[in-house]
Amino acid sequence: MTDGRLHLSAEALERVRRPLKQAWTLPPAAYTDESVYALEVERIMRRSWLPVARVDQLAAPGDYLAFDLFGQPMMVVHGADGAIRAMSSVCLHRAAPVVAEAKGRRSLFTCPYHAWAYDTAGQLVRAPLMDGASGFAERDCRLPRFPVEIWEGFVMVNLDPGAAPFAPTVETYRRYFASYRLADMVVVRTLDYAHDWNWKCLVENFMEAYHHIAAHGQTLEPAFHAADSRIPDNDGPWSILHMPAAHPHAEGGLPLIEGLEPWQQNDLVAAAVFPHFLIAVQGSAVFWYQLFPRAACRLDLRIHVCVPAATAARPDIDELAAATAELVALIHGEDIAVNDLVAQGLAAPATGQGRLSPLERSIWQLNQWWLDRMTGGAPAP
Ligand code: FES
Ligand SMILES: [Fe+2]
Structure with a gap:
């Protein structure tokens, strides 16, 4: 529970609110304080559309992925009727999750505690030894569902039952990526990481090319110069970082996505839909960074390498995907x-806010969106 207030000083927030050229970063407590994180979960995470799967990860009836989403054990399931649903995985009897964090294929989800069994739509179909319970009927019991939207092959879920649709909020963003045909992509490799960072540290790191000059001095900077990067205005909860290539695309490796403009074949584009739906697209693949924030300074991350279905069907795909994953x-x-x-630095007592570079417009865009939600329009205390 939170008291519903953002405990960051009005002075600090005013600096964040300034136009980009005068703007400062969020104060360190925004990244380290568990009460801020708890408010983020309440105000942002449980009200936003979050990507939980690709449809190709749930290709057949009975395919499921189970995970914890901000305290809600849930699963996304490809139903026997073909529909993809998101539902609570908490048993309706005495609250044991019916499936652990995992993936697989099942026709029934049987609770490990007393063997109540649910079908792929979350309908209770068997509850052993309940005959004497008056008024109890299996047909009246169904696992609670959450809103789901399939967007460009991503399964988007919202924990808010009254959530407004996702697609209209990212229409301009979607058009930017139309020729990459994201809906046609399939996951060919996944890398798993666990980090002791706030989730915003990764979003910020992902969404600026300024750090190429130092952190990626021998790798990305020679190919995508920090100084060339640009970030257009946005008209919704998203940001796009365009990193023009210093050299044309080199042959070899994964084949190019068909139908791209010349600049799309060469350039690297990183994109965020807030709060933390991150993709990087490049001429031959899409890299989906799937974040699972766990605490103020705890984050699980899965990086998925996605390629067009035709590329995934190539006989040498294992080799190509392995080489790409190595680079990632x-x-x-x-x-x-x-x-x-x-x-380490954010946790130090003498650390304060820092000035943003004009190359860090995505961070500024995220900060404005974040403050709108965290303060609910109310003045900071
Ligand atoms: S808690 Fe699931 S069957 Fe009892
Ligand atoms: Fe980086």
Whole structure:
């Protein structure tokens, strides 16, 4: 529970609210304080559309992914009727989750405690030894559902039953990526990480190319110069970082996505839908950074390498995907090093806010969106 107030000083927040050229970062407590995190969960995470799967990860009836989403054990399931649903995985009897964090294929979800069994739509179909319970009927029991929207092949879930639709809020953003045909992508590799960082540290790191000059000095900077990066205005809860390539696309590796403009074949584009739906697209693949914030300074991360279905069907895909994953791990290793430093610095007593570079417009965009939600329009205390 929170008291519903954001305990950051009005003076600090005023600096965040300034136009980009005068703006400062969020104060350190925004990244380290558990009460701020609890308010984020209440105000942002439980009210936002979050990507929980790709439809290709749930290709057949009975396929499911189970996970904890901000304290809600849940599963997304490809039903026997073909529909993809998100539902609570908490048993309706005495609250044991019917399935652990996992993935698999099942026709029934049987609770490990007293063996109540649910079908792929969450309907209770068997409750042993309940004959004497008056007025009890299995048909009246169904696991609670959450809103689901399939967007460009991503399964988006919202914990708020009254959530407004997702797609209209990202229409401009969607058009930007239309020729990449995101809906046609499939996951060919996933890398798992656990980090002692606030989730915003990763979003910020992902959404600026300024750090290429130091953190990726030998890797990304020679190919995508920090100084060339640009970030357009947004008209919704999203940000796009365009990193023009210094050199044309080199042959070899994964084949190019068909139908791209020349600049799309070469350039790297990182994109965020707030709070933390992150993708990086490049001429041949999409890298989906799936974040699972766990605490103020705790984050699980899955990086998925996604390619067009036709590429995934190639006989040499294992080799190509492994080489791409190796590159992703190399770059992320460089980011781990600097994010670990930031986490250390943010926790220090003498640390304050810092000035933003004009190259960090995405961070500024995120901060404005974040403050709108965290303060609910009310003046800070
Ligand atoms: S708690 Fe699930 S069957 Fe009892
Ligand atoms: Fe980086």
